[in-house]
Amino acid sequence: MSAVLIVNSGSSSFKYQLIDMRTEQMLATGLVERIGDSSGHAVHTVPADAAGSPDATTERDLPIPDHTAGFRVMLDAFAENGPSLEQHPLLAVGHRVVHGGKRFFEPTLITDLVKINIEELAGLAPLHNPANLQGIEAAQEAFGDVPHVAVFDTAFHQTLSPASYSYAIDAKVAQKYRVRKYGFHGTSHKFVSEQAAAFVDRPLAELNQIVLHLGNGASASAIAGGRSVETSMGLTPLEGLVMGTRSGDLDPAVLVYLHRRAGMSVDEIDALLNRKSGLLGMSGANDMRDVLSRSAEGDENAILAFDVYIHRLKGYVGNYMAQLGRVDVIAFTAGVGENAAPVRAAALAGLEAFGIRISDERNTAKSRDARRISSDDSDVTVLVIPTNEELEIARQTMSIV
Template identity: 65%
Template sequence: MSRILVVNSGSSSFKYQLLDAESERVLASGLVERIGETSADPEATGVATHTVTAAGLGVAADGAAHTVADVTSEIRRVIPDHTAGFQVMLDAFAAHGPSLEDDPPVAVGHRVVHGGARFFAPTLITSLVEINIDELSVLAPLHNPANLAGIRAAKTAFPDVPHVAVFDTAFHQTLAPAAYTYAIDAELAEAHRIRRYGFHGTSHKFVSEAAAAFLGRPLAELRQIVFHLGNGASVTAVAGGRSVETSMGLTPLEGLVMGTRSGDLDPAVLLHLARRADLSIAELDDLLNKRSGLKGLAGVGDMRDIRAGVAAGDAAATLAWDVYIHRLRAYAGAYLAQLGGADVVVFTAGVGENVPEVRAEALATLGFAGVEIDPERNAARRRGIRVISTDASPVTVLVVPTNEELEIARQALQVARG
């Protein structure tokens, strides 16, 4: 069995999945969090959960078939850094399986948020690549250092295995200069690498390819608008499998209204707040990333709470909902223009997959473009890829569950096999 370990590392936690490269089945997954916390309170120390994923049916002692349940374990201990966290992960594999000693991974795939303009494909991680990821931290100070910490810890744990970086920005390296260039002083922009990079690229790539496969249509022939709607949210226009426009920019702050992020904003708002409210750069950063979006408008950043507020007649929640939907429609219209129409519209991620009201309202004004939602299909609670447009709709509307870990595993295997 060829196994791929996928790692998504944050500043104080990391998630992992072990997948079978042939069947693409998840064998085990886990989360190590509260890394670096040293409180004497056992509830505040590091915690790691490890789930061994069952498959198919088991056979009981009496010979009867029964469903095999996933097995989850949890430990709590002080985890001072990512290297210690990886040892906790290895201990969990040794204790609960699958064994990595008997059958080590053929590659480790790492999510890296920012690849700048340098990385446009999955990349074997060398010392030079590590230096580049570190240097690109100026563009993603909250993410790249944490991604790099995970890479170095994983290389210590698996020194003889190829490690592959898969960059969130890579899918958007196909943007044309007209799409990625900001209209500011050209020399200043070049000196400080200011341009649109786009994010959620791994998800947009996976989802757009999955949509084409599901429909049985050549990816190269499709014009798709893909909405990745979670706490972070972005939309991408995909033509022939290539990103041609995307809502996030230099950072993941631009674009749609998000859980705690503002999305599009007149830059002069920041100048005004600096002058009139005496806000510092750090305070403005905190405002736009942590105290804006749905949370800034309604006090809550979770779409479930917004919907509950709307149902209860709460004015702030209703305004937040209206602003959220208004922005979705604005981008849908703009991307229809950029693509010259659309063949497929796709919704994915937590909100996109699970909130039918968002899907219905986002597309409610696009009948002129051939978009017809089937209310019953849209409201149905089903898993997997599904069509939510009418049979007569010229534009097919899909819900496609994203799977960034699987996409990272595929790309890591591709690099490992040369």
Template identity: 65%
Template sequence: VERRVEHRHLRPDLPQVAVFDTAFHTTMPEAAARYAIDVETADAHRIRRYGFHGTSHAYVSRKTAELLGKTPEEVNVIVLHLGNGASASAVAGGRCVETSMGLTPLEGLVMGTRSGDIDPAVTFHLKRVAGMSADEIDVLLNKRSGLVGLCGDNDMRVIRRRIDEGDERAALAFDIYIHRLKKYIGAYTAVLGRVDAVAFTAGVGENAAPVREAAIAGLEELGMAVDASLNSVRSPQPRLISPEYARVAVAVVPTDEELEIAEQTFALVSRGDADSPVHSDN
């Protein structure tokens, strides 16, 4: 028989801290957090938009403010966390007011294997017409969609190479990916009212210059632009890639979710309760 011993029983003197990936998004107003479905049903089953990648969005929005020489309270930032999983957030004065992922990480941007936003009636159609089960649809939308569903690859480096070789499926997949990004940048500009910076982060956001260039292209009327020479630089340091004349700063800010968790843990434990287990969603 397996014997389970909780850490708090082994070290009752050691504070236990839980840092949730959704915590940064708890500041969203109800208008952003609720789905437009029957309130009683939603409340009974806790159906609402929780968001994910919260530690990354918190860290990057704060580091972006530092890059601009300001405090988080002074700036409004659109954070684009682009990895195999991808999400966007609108951060006003250091507080998240909107994010693209919802009840689950499936909602929002086009991702490596996830569809992102989709008409929910597609699931009914697949059940009725294709005879697919709920589990099969789950696998389809989470593991066989997104970039891999569109072109068979979810590695942006491979997709860009295929585009250079004239692959039309890869080109279409890239265009769909960028189209969704632009929609969210535009929408979050409207939500924030004033945008001081757009920050790219995570594996694709930090390393794929063509993605950053394409996502910002055509948004000059929103005050956004990318300098080609600055955008081509590879660096592990936070940096601006927008020209000096741009009204909105465009930045590349490498994320560090582990450091964010450590800093939040240290801040919580430092406030007291060091003699008893601590639980936090902050």
């Protein structure tokens, strides 16, 4: 047995990947969505093989009342379209879990007690942990005879110092309600920093890195010798950079002001900051491609949204340069980081005095591979590294199985 199934479960959907850990080759990937709606949707893809056959994708629309039914749909897709789970029997199932609090700092074999802890931590990630738990329980029902492992988004950032993770509020309140910075996107930051070290052919322990995970959700991290020493997301994934629909950093008095002045409830403010802010709130579009397109057409709201996005991003780069003292590598990753050359160029423009120089030709060249975009005379190596959180979860799952 060498196959690991990776599950990333949301409240009304889950993504999955089957990976052969002998070669780390993806054998299949899929998405089951609109769970609980009158008509669910399932996509299953078997990638092209060495013989040259193209990707084979099948799609189905059918009622999917809950996650357990969704896993049956997934099993049907494997049985009908391959690869056969009999020919690739599972060694384990690895699960992405967003919030592990202070309790979980490494991949963890899932037991009943672990599930209780994940549920208790739902107060810190109400949009994520309950959904992650739904996926775990459905997967255990489908695959009851193999170990299940939880890999936590917050785990990589457990190396933050108290000076980094502490908020300057009443210490008793902070301790009682577990108010501190936890950080997220940990699997991505860990994977990308290790890939960057391999790319520049230097030991991870020698490198100071800044990793910029820029997708619809966005976070930055400062990594010294493979250990996270600072990160932009905090108690929740709302803090930090401007994101697709999230505000990022905000004067906390804004919340009080909106409640008192506008009469907004806690739930309304929560929805505003998490779902109606960021690029969407400022420009009407949460996709960076649309923001860039509208900016090129002279849309003032889109131009301002882009400028605010870059201003915040550049500020974090400068902050982390100061925290690290020396930076060897800056790596861009995730949907925006890997594909939006104008974002990469603008984020590091004007930093030549700090040894950061971007090659326009390299930055604008189209590629899906890991690549260097800094010029030959740049003291800091700037890279684009495609992230692979599923493979990282699989590797961490294997580490304890």
